[in-house]
Amino acid sequence: MYGWTGNILRINLSSKRINKETFDEEFAKKWVGGRGFAIKILWDELKPGVDPLGPENKLIVAVGPIAGIPAPNTGKTVVAAKSPLTGGYGDGNLGTRVTEHLRKAGFDVLIIEGKAEKPTYIYIEDDKVEFLPADEIWGKGSYETLDWLYDKYGRAIGILTIGQGGENKVLYAMIRSMEGRAGGRPGMGAVMGSKNLKAIVVKGTGKIPIAEPEEIRKIGLEDLKKVGEIDKKTGWSIQGTTGVLAWCNEVAALPVRNMRKTHHKDAWKIDGERLSKARVATYGCPNCTMRCGITILDKEGHKAEMDYENIGMLGSNLEIFDLAQVGSLNYMCDDFGLDTISTGGVLAFYADAIDQGAIDGDFKFGDAEKAKELLRKAAFRDGIGDFLAQGTLRMAKKIGKGSEAYAMHVKGLEISAYNCKYVPGMALAFATSAIGAHHKEAWVITFEINETERGSYGKEKAEKVVQLQRIRGGLFEFIVACRFPWIELGWDLDHYPVYFNKITGLNWGLEDFWKVADRIYALIRAFWVREFPNWDRQWDYPPKIWFDPSNADKEGLIAGKILELDKYDKLLDYYYEIRNWDKRGIPKKETMVGLGLEEEVKELEKYVKLE
Amino acid sequence: MKISVKVIGYLTKDTGFSEREIEIPGEITADELLSILNIKKNLPILVVRNGRGIKLKEKIGDGDRIVISPFFSGG
Numbered sequence: 001m002y003g004w005t006g007n008i009l010r011i012n013l014s015s016k017r018i019n020k021e022t023f024d025e026e027f028a029k030k031w032v033g034g035r036g037f038a039i040k041i042l043w044d045e046l047k048p049g050v051d052p053l054g055p056e057n058k059l060i061v062a063v064g065p066i067a068g069i070p071a072p073n074t075g076k077t078v079v080a081a082k083s084p085l086t087g088g089y090g091d092g093n094l095g096t097r098v099t100e101h102l103r104k105a106g107f108d109v110l111i112i113e114g115k116a117e118k119p120t121y122i123y124i125e126d127d128k129v130e131f132l133p134a135d136e137i138w139g140k141g142s143y144e145t146l147d148w149l150y151d152k153y154g155r156a157i158g159i160l161t162i163g164q165g166g167e168n169k170v171l172y173a174m175i176r177s178m179e180g181r182a183g184g185r186p187g188m189g190a191v192m193g194s195k196n197l198k199a200i201v202v203k204g205t206g207k208i209p210i211a212e213p214e215e216i217r218k219i220g221l222e223d224l225k226k227v228g229e230i231d232k233k234t235g236w237s238i239q240g241t242t243g244v245l246a247w248c249n250e251v252a253a254l255p256v257r258n259m260r261k262t263h264h265k266d267a268w269k270i271d272g273e274r275l276s277k278a279r280v281a282t283y284g285c286p287n288c289t290m291r292c293g294i295t296i297l298d299k300e301g302h303k304a305e306m307d308y309e310n311i312g313m314l315g316s317n318l319e320i321f322d323l324a325q326v327g328s329l330n331y332m333c334d335d336f337g338l339d340t341i342s343t344g345g346v347l348a349f350y351a352d353a354i355d356q357g358a359i360d361g362d363f364k365f366g367d368a369e370k371a372k373e374l375l376r377k378a379a380f381r382d383g384i385g386d387f388l389a390q391g392t393l394r395m396a397k398k399i400g401k402g403s404e405a406y407a408m409h410v411k412g413l414e415i416s417a418y419n420c421k422y423v424p425g426m427a428l429a430f431a432t433s434a435i436g437a438h439h440k441e442a443w444v445i446t447f448e449i450n451e452t453e454r455g456s457y458g459k460e461k462a463e464k465v466v467q468l469q470r471i472r473g474g475l476f477e478f479i480v481a482c483r484f485p486w487i488e489l490g491w492d493l494d495h496y497p498v499y500f501n502k503i504t505g506l507n508w509g510l511e512d513f514w515k516v517a518d519r520i521y522a523l524i525r526a527f528w529v530r531e532f533p534n535w536d537r538q539w540d541y542p543p544k545i546w547f548d549p550s551n552a553d554k555e556g557l558i559a560g561k562i563l564e565l566d567k568y569d570k571l572l573d574y575y576y577e578i579r580n581w582d583k584r585g586i587p588k589k590e591t592m593v594g595l596g597l598e599e600e601v602k603e604l605e606k607y608v609k610l611e
Numbered sequence: 612m613k614i615s616v617k618v619i620g621y622l623t624k625d626t627g628f629s630e631r632e633i634e635i636p637g638e639i640t641a642d643e644l645l646s647i648l649n650i651k652k653n654l655p656i657l658v659v660r661n662g663r664g665i666k667l668k669e670k671i672g673d674g675d676r677i678v679i680s681p682f683f684s685g686g
Contacts, residue, residue: 234653235621236681243620243681250617250678251662272620273629446683450657450664487684490654557662 002211003065003504004028009107011122011129013195014055014114018129023108029506030596032516033064034480035473037109038080038091039523043600045111048530048607052084052187053169053194055115060091061098061160061200062109064480065503068100068208068287071220072227072491073482075099075286079160083186084194085171085342085391086412086436088528093480094175094183095285097202098158104204116196119167121149125203134198138167141335142176149201158202163337165379166193170389172342172414176334180283180293180305185339186413186435211505219502223495228289230489237282239272240292241308246271248312248418251449252557253426255317257365258348259408259419259545262553266321270311274323290484298327299368306330309439312417313344318351318371325368329375336379341438342391345414346378347371349392349407358401405544406551410437411528418445420546421553422454422561425461427542428571432465434473434524437542441473442466443487457567462574474517475510519595521579522587526597526604529586533607536584540572582611612637612673616648619680625650635671642667644677655682 006028010019031040038060050056060080067074076093083090102110105126112122116131119138123130137145142163149159158177165173166189173189174182192198210216231237245267248254252262268274275294283305284291298304304327314333315326333340347363354361361384363370377385387395392414396407408415413436420427429442442465448454452461471493476483479500485491497508529535545551546563553559576583580591589610592601604610617630626648635644641658645667650656658665659678671677 230653234681235624238624239620244683246617246619247657247659247678247680247683250659250676251664273623443684446657446664449659450682454663488681 001025002209005106005108007107008109010111012114013116016131032478034062034078035477036520037062043527046082052082057082059112059191063099063102064478066479066481066499068103071499072223072485073288076480076482078480079175079184079188081188081191084190085187089524090186090435092183092185094177095181096177097286098160101158101202101204103208104206106206119196119198121199123201137198142337143335161199162189162192163335165336165338166190168381169193171391172339173337174339176337189337210503212502216502224289227485231290236488237290239276240294242272242275244308253419253423255312255417255419257319258352262419269321270315270323270326296327298331299324302331304331309417310340313341317344317348319365320368332375341416342414345408346388346392353399353403358403359399408543413437422558424457424563429465431540431542442468457571459574462571466578470514470517475513522592522595530607540585615676617678622650638670638672640668657682
């Protein structure tokens with residue numbers, strides 16, 4: 001078998017037992033890698049109802065056949081577990097040297113189970129595994145932890161780590177790598193922390209099994225260079241992802257004031273142009289020639305690596321329009337290992353609830369210093385921070401008084417930086433994302449605003465969401481690679497089957513990938529349904545306030561406009577029809593069987609009646 | 612005729628400015644505006660007129676607010 005090592009390394013932190021296991025070609029072709037491996041393993045091995053922060057939960061680290069190969073933007077690894085934030089399937093990907101090292105160590109997947117007795121880090125060198133005391137780094141931020149590990153092992157090593165947020169099991173703590181890299185929004189860092197696991201260090205010295213090594217090396221390196229040339233020619237990385245802030249402001253889709261507003265006169269102060277001018281460095285992932293990590297000095301003089309989501313959620317959504325202060329919040333999230341999107345959502349919800357009189361407190365929108373104080377408290381679960389560490393869903397349940405309507409999340413995961421009070425297709429994309437409201441899987445907003453009637457609910461919007469989910473939430477999450485060359489520089493999707501086939505020796509076309517993507521989406525949905533057997537379509541609704549006429553903009557481009565529930569329901573029906581799921585949003589039996597999920601049907605039928 | 616133009620992201624490399632009012636001789640298409648501004652169409656471009664996305668063949672006239680950006684596909 002080429003393209004896969006065929007090996008899984010299972011590490012039990014409770015027993016310190018190591019198992020080297022294998023998978024066959026059928027498994028490889030069915031699930032391919034990354035997110036595909038993660039959902040299949042979690043489905044098979046986790047009993048429904050396990051405590052996500054208990055030793056029974058498992059942390060999956062998975063790469064794919066393209067990962068780590070010198071070709072455009074292949075430095076990514078997927079981290080996954082049952083999410084402590086949502087209670088459903090959770091994952092994320094991040095740029096890390098673990099990608100290449102894990103494959104060279106001879107593994108495609110790590111399964112971390114159990115719980116270490118004391119703070120521990122794992123050192124993996126090929127098939128040797130050491131459990132080492134993490135006393136000196138436990139309690140430290142992710143930057144200091146990385147430096148400590150670099151001093152010990154050198155900078156070329158692969159490292160995944162957590163900050164204090166993960167140690168303290170903040171429900172939106174992430175996993176960190178290589179300074180500004182982070183992944184696993186739905187609390188993957190908290191899962192690591194719950195296992196007393198501070199870091200995973202990987203060194204691989206072997207070879208990745210490739211069907212046509214010379215050919216892929218030639219094509220891959222040439223294409224990496226070409227992508228870099230396109231970037232230089234266009235200048236995309238001058239502003240990277242942050243260019244979109246000014247656009248969102250112009251089209252009234254910017255998150256402002258807990259998404260109550262859609263634009264702001266001061267948005268220009270934190271836009272891509274200002275950020276680019278303030279740049280002191282640029283960082284990126286391995287195997288990337290279009291680096292997007294624009295770095296500025298924050299208020300305290302730290303290097304803060306910014307992108308659009310961070311600025312949208314920690315800036316405009318909190319009505320903080322001082323770039324250096326937004327940088328400070330960004331840096332603190334990175335150092336503590338907290339998700340910037342959820343942190344921004346949580347703080348905005350807290351300010352909003354105070355503003356609405358639903359809860360007492362002294363935090364106001366625009367107060368950057370207080371936001372920093374609260375963020376620190378959340379990371380350490382100190383005082384009010386213990387409340388903030390739970391995420392908006394749980395906070396709203398505790399506050400009550402109608403606050404659930406403006407708790408801006410779907411399935412418990414805070415909404416990323418697009419205000420969809422009048423963008424129905426993007427609202428559908430958030431609502432049907434596999435992990436809760438995340439933008440990465442179907443970024444349909446520019447298509448919607450430029451190519452369709454913005455306020456319409458036509459089938460073409462649902463079709464576009466599914467198409468993008470197949471590509472972004474499917475292909476790029478299981479082969480595993482960064483989607484940016486395709487989405488930002490127009491790098492043709494047809495390149496990816498070429499890389500895949502030269503690596504694996506198979507002869508796949510894009511259609512083969514879409515079937516894998518649909519299989520993965522069906523099994524992820526089955527995972528959610530098994531956890532919550534009273535599942536119905538309301539799980540796929542965006543927050544109520546987007547349907548509330550009193551929340552419509554009072555002035556500007558979309559004054560008086562909101563989402564309409566009956567029409568949204570029709571759009572959701574289209575989505576289910578395309579996926580051949582039933583009206584509750586559960587894959588039909590025939591759909592699952594058609595995707596080769598016969599065994600999974602038997603398991604799911606123990607919990608819910610399938611159509 | 613005067614229009615207000617905002618240019619976003621890497622396209623400012625072509626125009627040399629990010630925001631200004633410009634004079635146009637009469638109604639022109641969005642495509643003609645891109646030519647006037649020296650914007651190279653290496654990659655798909657989004658043009659927003661008064662907050663609504665328009666096609667390149669559509670007209671631009673007096674008092675319009677035009678936002679020109681790369682066709683963002685999302686971070």
